[in-house]
Amino acid sequence: MHDEKARDARAGGIEEGPEGGGSLDPPDWEEARRLGHRMVDDMLGFLRSVRDRPAWRPIPPEAKAAFGSEAPRSGTDAARVYEEFKRTILPYGLGNVHPRFWGWVIGTGTPIGMLADLLASGLNSNLFGGEQAAAYVEAQVVDWFKSLLGFPAEAGGLLVTGGSAANLIGLAVARDARLAGAREGGLRSLAARPTVYASAEVHNSVDKVVALLGLGTTALRKVRVDDGFRIDVPELERMIAADRDAGCAPFCVVGNAGAVATGALDPLDALADLCEREKLWLHVDGAFGSLAALSPALRPLLRGMERAHSLAFDLHKWLCMPYDVGCVIVRDREAQARTFAAPASYLAPQRRGVSAGPHRFGEQGLELSRGFRALKVWMSLKTHGVERYARLIERNVAQARYLADLVEAAPDLELLAPVVLNIVCFRYAGPGIPPEGLEALNRELLLRLQETGVAVPSSAVVRGATAIRVAIANHRSRREDFDTLVAAVRRIGSGLATERLG
Known part of the structure; x- marks a missing residue:
């Protein structure tokens, strides 16, 4: 024994x-x-x-x-x-390493990113700050994206777990920068109720953030969208004016650079103009769509994003970095530091030694203990180069348009939303099936696609209709994969229709 x-x-x-x-x-x-x-x-x-x-x-x-x-x-x-x-x-x-995984907006990962995570785990750095090479790597990565996305070098920025955490940081800084006394005295100290505005297509992380910041879920005013699923700017202006008249304190607008259901792009230039006039903070949720700006051909679609006060985006989506890594950029570095400053003697920097160094990441966000997320980004960008990522993004956009063409050419398929970037929403709509039957049929069709291992799209509800939602953020996908998908949808859909109609 x-x-x-x-x-x-x-x-x-x-x-x-x-x-x-x-x-x-x-x-x-x-x-x-x-x-x-x-x-x-x-x-x-x-x-x-x-x-x-x-x-x-x-x-x-x-x-x-x-x-x-x-x-x-x-x-x-x-x-x-x-x-x-x-x-x-x-x-x-989950399946997201596979060429036919197009569910939600989940990146594919890469071999070099996997190996970089091995190296980062071996180093086991804590990126609170400190005089260590890892801190300089993160600072360089953030600087790269500030430059690539049109933000000034003096802006603040931080790598985070993903877009949800980036939205939390951006809106927390917005609250403290636009609502005097909120950080010190809390929301009860304010004379008027704060309000935030976003389109009806906003990601649910913004709902969570508004609640976590103590604003209350009803403080998030959701604005109707146009036929292209973009925020209705005149309606937004009307809602802001009505809230001011009612004694509220509008302070922030959230713009979509790639709405989660359809990929729609809000008119960011118009939102920036409005926020400038109304003295509001413009936060852009660019989880995946913002990175289309890496492509010179696609960059005009995002005009105005560079005027935002803060920008949230993921690197594990369209740049295919291994999970998890996202980024937030805040135009006013000092405002970001004021929101997260919490001095403590045991964290005081020294002029020399391990706790010296110019980068104090623990004072720019919620987390003090932070992993070396930057290494996989640094190594991936150095290995592949920005231009290769831009070509990948362009290819995925072209693949989305190819899939949309296949859908529109098929008499038993229906395209449910305009294809702007990399998301295609469609459904099976064979003849003789009543509307309520189409809903149940497409829900079952989606599950059979997944369970048979053919492909993994996800779903969305578009104008009341259940859509098979294909979000292409996959460097392994080829055109033939979309041919396979469409053939499978038509085959399974036809079989289900026969079962239901007898």
Whole structure:
């Protein structure tokens, strides 16, 4: 029994000692090196062969059962743990590494990004700030995007988990910059109720942010959209005026640079003009659409984005960085610092040593403990270059237009929204099916596409109709994949129609 316990301890990487403790380093570094090489080889092989597998597969009960065990009291050999990963986890991912994954707006990842995350984990940096190379890397990455997206070099910026966190930071700074006394005295100290404006197509993270900031969900005024799903600017002006007359305090407008359901682009130049006249903060949620500005051909679609006071965007969507990494840019760096400043003696910077250095990321956002997200962005941009990413974005936009053409050419398919960027919303609409039947049929059709592993689109409701929503942020997709999708939709849809109509 004693020998068995000792073997378990060594397998878990704990060396026995008089105090029963020890390092968590491997007892055999050469064995760990071989296992690490195997892991890298296996994952590169997994990515290389991704087309040979279904886009998604359900998790079988026996695999799920493995996740019902209690916490391990003693260690297991790392090679055995890795085999369990390959058996119960690796085959049953979300599917977003696959060329025919177009659900939500979820990026594909890349081999270089995966390897960069390995390096970042090895360094195990905490990016609160400090005199470390990782801090300079993050600062450089943020500077690159300020320049690429038309913001001044003196603007503030921060890498975050994603667009939701970036929206939180942008709107928190907006609240404190436009509502004097709100940070110190809270919202109760304000004479008028603050209000925020966004289109009816705004991402639900903005609803969450407005609630978290204590404004109340009804403080978010949702403005109707036009036939292209863009915010109705005259209606927005009318709502702001009505709220002022009612004693409210409008302070922020959220513009969409790529509405989540349809990809619609709000008229950002017009919103910037309005915010300038009304002295409002313009925050742009550009989770994926903002990065179309990397393409000279697509940049005019986003005219006015560079005038925003703050911009939120993801790098794990259309730039295909491994999850997670997003970014927020705030035009007024000092305003950003005022919102998140919370001095503490134990965090005071020194003129020399580890806590020196010019970058104090912990004072620019909510998180103090922060991972080295910047490395995968830095290495990916250096490896592929901005121009290659711009071509990828252009190709995805062209693929969306190709898919829209296929849909419009098919007599039993219906395009439900204009295709502006990389999102296509359509449905099966074969003859003789009543409207209520189309809803149920398309919901079932979507699930069968996913469960058979043909492709993974997601859904949206567009003007009351259930849409099969294809959001293309995938560097592995080819035109033939969209031919496969359309053929499958028509085949499955026809079969479902026959089942329902008899």
